[in-house]
Amino acid sequence: MLEIRDLHVKFHNRNREAVGGISLTIHDGEIVGLAGESGSGKSVTAMSIAGLLPRKQCSYRGDILLNGKDLLHADRSQLRKLHGKEIGVVFQEPMSSMDPLMRIGEQVGEVLRIHTKLTASQRREKALEAMASVELEDPEKVYRSYPHELSGGMLQRAMIAAAIVSEPSLLLLDEPTTALDVTIQAQILELLKKINREKGTSMLLISHNLNIMRKLCTRVAVMQRGLLVETGNTADVYEHPQHPYTKQLIDAIPTREGRQKWQRT
Numbered sequence: 539m540l541e542i543r544d545l546h547v548k549f550h551n552r553n554r555e556a557v558g559g560i561s562l563t564i565h566d567g568e569i570v571g572l573a574g575e576s577g578s579g580k581s582v583t584a585m586s587i588a589g590l591l592p593r594k595q596c597s598y599r600g601d602i603l604l605n606g607k608d609l610l611h612a613d614r615s616q617l618r619k620l621h622g623k624e625i626g627v628v629f630q631e632p633m634s635s636m637d638p639l640m641r642i643g644e645q646v647g648e649v650l651r652i653h654t655k656l657t658a659s660q661r662r663e664k665a666l667e668a669m670a671s672v673e674l675e676d677p678e679k680v681y682r683s684y685p686h687e688l689s690g691g692m693l694q695r696a697m698i699a700a701a702i703v704s705e706p707s708l709l710l711l712d713e714p715t716t717a718l719d720v721t722i723q724a725q726i727l728e729l730l731k732k733i734n735r736e737k738g739t740s741m742l743l744i745s746h747n748l749n750i751m752r753k754l755c756t757r758v759a760v761m762q763r764g765l766l767v768e769t770g771n772t773a774d775v776y777e778h779p780q781h782p783y784t785k786q787l788i789d790a791i792p793t794r795e796g797r798q799k800w801q802r803t
Contacts, residue, residue, distance in 0.1 A: 539740050540564040540587070540708055545600035545610070547582050547591065556582040558764035559600070564708070569734055569741040571755035571772070573748055573787065579764040581712070584744045586610060588627055588710055589617040604708060622649040626701030630713035632693035636685045643669075643681030646700040653704060668703040669696065672729055691722035695729065702733060709733075711743045715750060727754050749791055752776055760784045 540563065547557040557579045564570045574580045585591045587602055587609060602610040604624060609617065621627075629635040636645055647665035650656050656664065662681070669677040672695040685693060694714065701709055711730070715723040727750065733739055745751055751758060752772055759769040760783065768781040779785045 539566045539605065540742070541601070541603045542583070543601040545583065545586060545602065547586060547596055547598045549596045555764050557586070560761070560766040562759055562766065562769070564740050564742055567734065567738045567740055568757065569743065569755045571743045571745060571751035571758045572761060573745060573751055573758060574761035575746055578761040580744050580761050584710055584712055584742070587742070588625065589621050623653040623704050624706050625708050625710060626704070626706040627710045628697050628701050628712065628714045630716045632690070632697045633685060635697065636693065638685050641681065642683050642685065642688065642696050646696060646703055649700065649704045664703055665699070668699040672699045674699065690718055691725065694718060694726055698729065702737070702739065705737065707740060709739055709741045711741055713745050716747070723750065730754060748787055760787065
């Protein structure tokens with residue numbers, strides 16, 4: 539599915555590597571969390587996968603393969619063919635990620651316009667199906683709406699619909715619930731679980747929130763200062779963390795009953 543091999547990324551204006559030689563595999567149908575504080579390298583790793591790395595501002599080496607296809611060294615035209623069609627991306631700020639002048643339905647169906655030969659009516663039907671699948675109420679009304687007319691939770695569902703409308707094999711989730719309240723967060727996590735269960739979509743969740751990662755991911759990888767310091771099944775990492783940094787992250791999770799809560803659940 540997705541294989542990262544010895545990825546190195548160094549920005550020209552920094553002394554140390556942002557990513558210092560990490561290797562990580564995501565298998566078909568797996569949800570993997572990439573955790574770490576700001577500056578740990580997790581976002582740069584995601585940018586490398588998503589084709590958003592500013593190549594003129596950094597040096598990079600290694601391999602990133604999606605179903606055997608090279609992502610790291612592919613030219614922009616090749617990446618455009620892959621992204622959107624085989625990789626969907628969900629960002630943390632849907633309002634800033636969506637075009638305020640385009641109707642929601644047009645944005646959900648945009649990837650189909652680029653990557654398929656479907657007619658306008660066929661694209662509309664597919665977009666409505668995607669919006670219904672992410673449990674947006676009254677998809678017809680949402681289709682005609684502009685971003686400012688929707689709540690944060692509805693916008694995030696619309697962005698997920700746009701990411702899955704072409705049925706990609708991988709979803710990149712960049713802090714997808716950070717801007718949402720706790721109730722809406724829980725709903726979005728359940729939606730992502732449903733997509734994974736019903737469509738078999740693999741997912742990579744980028745987050746500093748280990749509580750959310752624990753609820754969604756089957757496996758967790760922890761980054762610190764550009765290095766991958768620990769990987770393992772989610773339950774094993776949370777109950778028996780091996781690296782001191784992982785222990786610090788888990789101990790920092792606010793819980794009413796402290797660490798024992800994690801060990802009991």
